[in-house]
Amino acid sequence: MLSAFVFEARAGRLSSWKQWLMKTRFQNFKVFVVPGKDVLRALGLELASAGLTIARNPREADILLLTGPLLSGLAENAAVIFAQMPRPRLLAVMGELDIAPLPAPAIRLPLTQAGLLALRPEACRLLTAQGWAPEAQPFAPAFIEQVIAGQQEKGDHKGSGSMNHSAMEPGGMDMEGMMKDLDRSGMKPPPDAAALPVHGPHEHHSMPKAADKPSGEETTNEPAADGQHAHHTMPPTDTKEPPAADSPDPGHHQPHAAQAGHEHSAIPAGPMPHTEGMDMPDMMGDQMKPEAGAEMPGMDMSGMDMGFMSMVEMTKDLPRSADGLPMEASEAAFGPFFPGLPGGLNLRLHLDGDNVTKAVITPGQPDQSRADRLPLPAREFAPWLAGLDPLTPAAYHLLAHRALAQAMRLPATAALPQLIALEQERIASHLNWLIDFGVTIGHAWLQQAAEHLYWQLRQVPDQPAAVTAFVRQVRRLPLLRQSLTGVGQIPAPLLHHARGPVARAAGISHDARQLDPLYQQVGFVPVVRAENNVWGRLQVRLQEMLQSQELVHRLARLGPAAPTPAFPSTDQAAAGTGRATVETPRGTATLEVALQSGQVTAYTLHAPSARHVALVNEFVREQELGDALKTIASLDISPWTITA
Amino acid sequence: MENPLTLLVVLLLFGGGVYALAVLEYWSVAGQLAWGRPARLVLHLLLKEEIRPRQSDTVLYETAPVLFLAAAALAAAVLPWSADAPLLGLATGALFVNAAFAYVMVAMLMGGWAVNGVYAMLGGWRFLGQLIAYSMPLVMALTATVMRAESMLPARIVTSQLELWNIVYQPIGFGLFYLAALALAFLPPFDFPVAAGELAGGVWAEFTGARLLLFRLGRLLLIMTLALTVTVFFLGGWQGPWLPGFAWTFLKTLLVAASFFGVGRYLPRLRYDQMLEWSWKYATPAALVNILWVGILLLL
Numbered sequence: 036m037l038s039a040f041v042f043e044a045r046a047g048r049l050s051s052w053k054q055w056l057m058k059t060r061f062q063n064f065k066v067f068v069v070p071g072k073d074v075l076r077a078l079g080l081e082l083a084s085a086g087l088t089i090a091r092n093p094r095e096a097d098i099l100l101l102t103g104p105l106l107s108g109l110a111e112n113a114a115v116i117f118a119q120m121p122r123p124r125l126l127a128v129m130g131e132l133d134i135a136p137l138p139a140p141a142i143r144l145p146l147t148q149a150g151l152l153a154l155r156p157e158a159c160r161l162l163t164a165q166g167w168a169p170e171a172q173p174f175a176p177a178f179i180e181q182v183i184a185g186q187q188e189k190g191d192h193k194g195s196g197s198m199n200h201s202a203m204e205p206g207g208m209d210m211e212g213m214m215k216d217l218d219r220s221g222m223k224p225p226p227d228a229a230a231l232p233v234h235g236p237h238e239h240h241s242m243p244k245a246a247d248k249p250s251g252e253e254t255t256n257e258p259a260a261d262g263q264h265a266h267h268t269m270p271p272t273d274t275k276e277p278p279a280a281d282s283p284d285p286g287h288h289q290p291h292a293a294q295a296g297h298e299h300s301a302i303p304a305g306p307m308p309h310t311e312g313m314d315m316p317d318m319m320g321d322q323m324k325p326e327a328g329a330e331m332p333g334m335d336m337s338g339m340d341m342g343f344m345s346m347v348e349m350t351k352d353l354p355r356s357a358d359g360l361p362m363e364a365s366e367a368a369f370g371p372f373f374p375g376l377p378g379g380l381n382l383r384l385h386l387d388g389d390n391v392t393k394a395v396i397t398p399g400q401p402d403q404s405r406a407d408r409l410p411l412p413a414r415e416f417a418p419w420l421a422g423l424d425p426l427t428p429a430a431y432h433l434l435a436h437r438a439l440a441q442a443m444r445l446p447a448t449a450a451l452p453q454l455i456a457l458e459q460e461r462i463a464s465h466l467n468w469l470i471d472f473g474v475t476i477g478h479a480w481l482q483q484a485a486e487h488l489y490w491q492l493r494q495v496p497d498q499p500a501a502v503t504a505f506v507r508q509v510r511r512l513p514l515l516r517q518s519l520t521g522v523g524q525i526p527a528p529l530l531h532h533a534r535g536p537v538a539r540a541a542g543i544s545h546d547a548r549q550l551d552p553l554y555q556q557v558g559f560v561p562v563v564r565a566e567n568n569v570w571g572r573l574q575v576r577l578q579e580m581l582q583s584q585e586l587v588h589r590l591a592r593l594g595p596a597a598p599t600p601a602f603p604s605t606d607q608a609a610a611g612t613g614r615a616t617v618e619t620p621r622g623t624a625t626l627e628v629a630l631q632s633g634q635v636t637a638y639t640l641h642a643p644s645a646r647h648v649a650l651v652n653e654f655v656r657e658q659e660l661g662d663a664l665k666t667i668a669s670l671d672i673s674p675w676t677i678t679a
Numbered sequence: 680m681e682n683p684l685t686l687l688v689v690l691l692l693f694g695g696g697v698y699a700l701a702v703l704e705y706w707s708v709a710g711q712l713a714w715g716r717p718a719r720l721v722l723h724l725l726l727k728e729e730i731r732p733r734q735s736d737t738v739l740y741e742t743a744p745v746l747f748l749a750a751a752a753l754a755a756a757v758l759p760w761s762a763d764a765p766l767l768g769l770a771t772g773a774l775f776v777n778a779a780f781a782y783v784m785v786a787m788l789m790g791g792w793a794v795n796g797v798y799a800m801l802g803g804w805r806f807l808g809q810l811i812a813y814s815m816p817l818v819m820a821l822t823a824t825v826m827r828a829e830s831m832l833p834a835r836i837v838t839s840q841l842e843l844w845n846i847v848y849q850p851i852g853f854g855l856f857y858l859a860a861l862a863l864a865f866l867p868p869f870d871f872p873v874a875a876g877e878l879a880g881g882v883w884a885e886f887t888g889a890r891l892l893l894f895r896l897g898r899l900l901l902i903m904t905l906a907l908t909v910t911v912f913f914l915g916g917w918q919g920p921w922l923p924g925f926a927w928t929f930l931k932t933l934l935v936a937a938s939f940f941g942v943g944r945y946l947p948r949l950r951y952d953q954m955l956e957w958s959w960k961y962a963t964p965a966a967l968v969n970i971l972w973v974g975i976l977l978l979l
Contacts, residue, residue, distance in 0.1 A: 045728055053726070060722040092880040094730070094887050121728040121887045166726075183733075367797035375876035389801050475876040477867055477948030479708065514868075518947045660801065661877045661950055 044168035045122040057163045064097045065090035069113045071378010085151045091374040093119040102129045106399030118174045123166040136176045362388030375475035379674040391663040394655040396648045398677045410634040424675040429460040430619040438626040442613025458583040464620035465576045475668040506577045519570035523666035534643035535622025540571035547618035557589035569669040609633045642676035685764045707940035729888030739793035744893035750782035751901035761917040761924025765834045772833040784810040794885035802872035802881025808951045812958035813862035819966035820856035823973040824912045837916030844915040851969040853913045860905040867943030906936035
């Protein structure tokens, strides 16, 4: 038995009946992709042709597929995802990755389409052979256990009903953010009136640890699998019951009284003053009293009917949202592997009911192996920088190339093939974004048609008719305009921070290509609209796709198809600084490099997504959750270039 | 009580219909008819481990999938398949159907609450908002058909459509009921509670194994029942030439269900408050107009 399968297999014996079932029936594998489907597509890997489907949710996934690259913390998040997947499950890694908390992968593949094609038969073979194992264990890495234990120790004195569903969501969870929250709770963060920073775990009653020990039984993989689950505040009446509540036997029913107690106290589940609870324990104590009284079934509270709970009474001290209603305050991670959002984007939303009160995007750090590479020989710098952003490598390659050429005081060479590649990448990037945008807005046709066109263009880049037809169809989709106009408006004072299609949609006519002589030669005019909302951004990207197509033709006509200029031979004494600008599909990116003795010693990259990330909280606030997610999706943030 | 053989035929047709719906659902997504796929998916789900979320609400967690399935099955039990197979000929059949459908919401709300997670909770509450939106048009459209038949007995409602099916007699009612049925079955564009892009699976996100299977199966059953309701109340039930009654019911039901799956592909998901707005500002007055319309026609 491979040691890898201790965590992947289900507990039990692999009978011949199960083996037969696995071999013949267990074939439609769902794959959860880390860091995301957009990266997978950008790397040129097509799941559909490999006979696999995407899992939007770890609970429905069979295989966890890790392609690169990984930012810091993504490996831990992936470990949480892996723990949430029901067994039998498999871990597959493509390429060379450091996946520390995860167990050794069952399947290692090269990062190519051929490798992906081998995934399904290999998974079939492995699961048939080892899908069940008597020594199977739940996957419970130390850091998950710590967080669970830490939450339980914080205790919950008021208990009552649920309220605080925080954090551990299947969509991926920011374990580090969670640990930081845990650390913070010891100090007293300034009360934030606008947001309701309820991080429920700190208020919980200490649940008996026994209930959460990882159990070997397959049906109770609670702690490991649900390490990410919200800490449910248990009402005081239930403290006698917890073993029953978390009993390993799913069929066990709680005694009636406790049930009643639980339900009863679950009802005044009105929002609890958890904000206060976090940093002002004494205030919490005061507010305890009316609630505590209300929780007791049948307790007569100063003249009220037996068991009647006045909502007004109970919620009078709670923090209110802008419209005056006290709603359930919760906090959840909507990343880094949330379906529809860019893969690797560490987004956390504080919700008030289903309105967003605060959006926090935590930039990740590039992998250590990448970060330590400087100083690099100039020749290797451009490919290295291109590897920084897997979504638009050509743009960053061109950027590095230009910056280095300037640093070496070389004349600006006409780089037609590079520009053509840039424009083709623009079309591909916008399509890639459109696929995930279709997921966010729940538009099945858009997802599928965009993906179909994406792979078509990947094979044969020059297909103007197909692209034009597609854009025309998208523009004519019913109700799309109505659902997207009025969503995602950037407030006027902040508009100058916007970049790329986001800015051009709002009427700011700024495009780095305007200053490029080659583009001027082909008569480039930026695509500008006056619609500062999600619909406008969609329109701008669609129009840019059409424009890029046209530009590719015009650029090709400018001169013969020259090969990509080879990088000038690195003069060992080359030194200097260089600066270049390129209009990436997401906006203008600027790079400054410092050369010394033919090696790049330092660089500064200003990427467009960084600006958008800083802005997000300002205009996502007070939006409904769906609208907030559409807004964030419309910004087309690249998590790879917003590294702090 | 009718012939047990008839009952068996009806059950087989119903079961076969549900299976056909599973195939149709995949066809609407992938464009191919994969006949073996639903059976494989059932086995797949049964072979997977059942994970119970930590600190979930046991009663609600166990009840939600079962109630979901039961609500759909209950509503189906009162809908006739032919003149000889009225099944449970309830004199208040139309009302019972509505009452049974209400438990779909209860089950989804239970499912959303029980699993102790933000996504599921939001999905559950959103479905409650959805219920507020679809309930009035649903009930009022059915009321207009009851008015025409002057009886709530579903078999009587079918026979009242002998000269003219209700889809022609009260087209507004049909349109409203159709949309309300889409919302009740939370099919796109009304898939708020289980949205992948917004809630990563929402209410169903934390269910695994057999429980998820019950939910999925329940939803197919619900769609079948809703299509059957549309057939019985608006498309003349078992009426049609040449083929026996239950065959017509079956065909019409499948057609309606196939259209359920196809309609939402080209529409984005709106906000549910927009849905509520449309419902109360436009759909409910339209339903009232429909009732007025039917009343006038009946008096003439």
